[in-house]
Amino acid sequence: MGKMSKKIIRQGDLGFHTGAMHDFYYRGKELYCEKVRVLDIVRKVGTPVYIYSHNTLIEHVEKLQKAFQSVQPLICYSVKANSNLAVLKSLIAKGTGLDIVSGGELYRAKQVGCDPRKIVYAGVGKTEPEIEEALRYGILLFNVESRPELELIHQVAQRLKKRANISLRINPGVDPRTHHHIATGKLESTFGIDLDTARQIFLKRFDYPSLNICGIHVHIGSQIVKGEPFVEAFRKIVGFIDSLEREGVRIETLNLGGGLGVIYNDEVPQTADQFAKNILSLFKGKKYRLILEPGRFIVANGGILVGRVLWVKQTKVKNFAVTDTGMGDLIRPSLYDAYHEVWPLVRKDHARKLTYDIVGPICESGDFLAKERHLAELESGDYLAFMTAGAYGFVMASNYNSRTRPAEVLVRADRFAVVRKREDFHSLVAGESVPAFVG
Numbered sequence: 001m002g003k004m005s006k007k008i009i010r011q012g013d014l015g016f017h018t019g020a021m022h023d024f025y026y027r028g029k030e031l032y033c034e035k036v037r038v039l040d041i042v043r044k045v046g047t048p049v050y051i052y053s054h055n056t057l058i059e060h061v062e063k064l065q066k067a068f069q070s071v072q073p074l075i076c077y078s079v080k081a082n083s084n085l086a087v088l089k090s091l092i093a094k095g096t097g098l099d100i101v102s103g104g105e106l107y108r109a110k111q112v113g114c115d116p117r118k119i120v121y122a123g124v125g126k127t128e129p130e131i132e133e134a135l136r137y138g139i140l141l142f143n144v145e146s147r148p149e150l151e152l153i154h155q156v157a158q159r160l161k162k163r164a165n166i167s168l169r170i171n172p173g174v175d176p177r178t179h180h181h182i183a184t185g186k187l188e189s190t191f192g193i194d195l196d197t198a199r200q201i202f203l204k205r206f207d208y209p210s211l212n213i214c215g216i217h218v219h220i221g222s223q224i225v226k227g228e229p230f231v232e233a234f235r236k237i238v239g240f241i242d243s244l245e246r247e248g249v250r251i252e253t254l255n256l257g258g259g260l261g262v263i264y265n266d267e268v269p270q271t272a273d274q275f276a277k278n279i280l281s282l283f284k285g286k287k288y289r290l291i292l293e294p295g296r297f298i299v300a301n302g303g304i305l306v307g308r309v310l311w312v313k314q315t316k317v318k319n320f321a322v323t324d325t326g327m328g329d330l331i332r333p334s335l336y337d338a339y340h341e342v343w344p345l346v347r348k349d350h351a352r353k354l355t356y357d358i359v360g361p362i363c364e365s366g367d368f369l370a371k372e373r374h375l376a377e378l379e380s381g382d383y384l385a386f387m388t389a390g391a392y393g394f395v396m397a398s399n400y401n402s403r404t405r406p407a408e409v410l411v412r413a414d415r416f417a418v419v420r421k422r423e424d425f426h427s428l429v430a431g432e433s434v435p436a437f438v439g
């Protein structure tokens with residue numbers, strides 16, 4: 001490393017916020033992830049490929065652990081943001097639990113040996129087999145979203161002669177001021193139980209001998225950059241718990257959900273420290289244990305998606321760079337109008353800049369990754385990195401157009417490993433068959 005004294009360019013030098021993705025940076029003209037040259041990964045593994053930085057994941061957990069040190073919350077990483085087994089293992093090795101939303105995520109949690117007493121299970125549509133499996137494994141808490149779900153968990157627990165810990169997901173009726181597809185805390189949203197219904201359930205808790213209804217859960221949405229929606233929601237919840245306690249209900253856990261925003265472009269989200277500072281005073285003197293469920297905050301800036309420019313197509317009005325990756329691999333731009341920075345793997349500092357729409361190969365006009373970006377002139381064979389793609393990236397990838405899903409790679413210091421191999425055509429049709437009555 002000593003010889004490589006070329007200027008190191010970090011995100012901040014390019015006019016973005018420093019610190020957001022500091023494990024991805026330019027050394028000279030080339031993009032690195034930790035100590036690995038991204039080109040070396042791409043040459044070995046091919047494109048499209050997701051690349052994750054182990055260090056970023058760990059640092060984000062540490063930031064939360066440090067900010068909330070005084071209350072020692074249980075941090076349950078939200079598996080749905082990025083469920084790769086290597087990512088999960090990295091996080092639980094650092095002491096986190098897991099927040100799951102399906103039987104499939106429970107299976108992943110078991111695969112990496114997550115302590116069941118650190119698993120919380122949310123989701124509006126849990127099925128009976130899923131509930132049974134979670135009860136058998138002995139998870140910490142079910143975050144319950146409706147009365148019929150509560151009844152079903154009770155029945156299953158009775159049948160298995162087990163007692164399930166329950167926290168009710170409360171819908172506090174606040175607007176998190178984020179994209180409407182990822183806002184969940186408003187009253188018209190599908191998620192959670194209103195305060196009156198929740199109160200009734202708590203007061204009738206002894207009608208459910210196989211349930212220990214002892215917790216409150218609140219998750220108001222995702223990519224929330226401001227502090228106020230959290231404070232507004234949590235203040236309401238604390239008041240609600242106070243009133244329950246006056247009626248003799250003891251609350252053991254308060255799960256604050258996830259939702260912390262990250263930097264994709266020019267957002268200025270609150271830091272873990274600011275978040276803690278904003279909210280911890282609300283819980284002074286309270287006996288319940290806090291749970292946090294961060295997803296995006298942990299992984300978003302820990303990952304990139306790399307694709308290759310197939311060719312540049314110039315029309316009378318626009319330049320399109322057609323790449324080998326698109327909405328099938330990273331759907332956030334198409335789905336949420338999300339913004340991802342585009343960095344070339346090799347910078348061309350003196351090339352002229354042109355404006356490009358960066359599009360994928362899928363037969364949909366919505367197949368784009370970035371619009372109207374000023375980039376040094378692109379040519380066939382150039383590699384591009386789509387930044388901040390670690391959360392809600394691969395997990396939302398599909399096989400639409402019968403395209404195989406990308407490989408995933410984890411980098412740790414100067415090492416890297418393929419943590420999910422690229423799908424092949426065999427896996428594409430695995431499970432399909434043609435019955436004798438056709439053809």
Ligand SMILES: *Cc1c(COP(=O)(O)O)cnc(C)c1O
Nearest residue numbers: 078122222258259293294295296
């Ligand atoms: C999605 C989800 C999270 C994580 O949200 P992020 O915005 O990724 O932090 C946490 N809790 C619940 C219940 C969720 O559905």
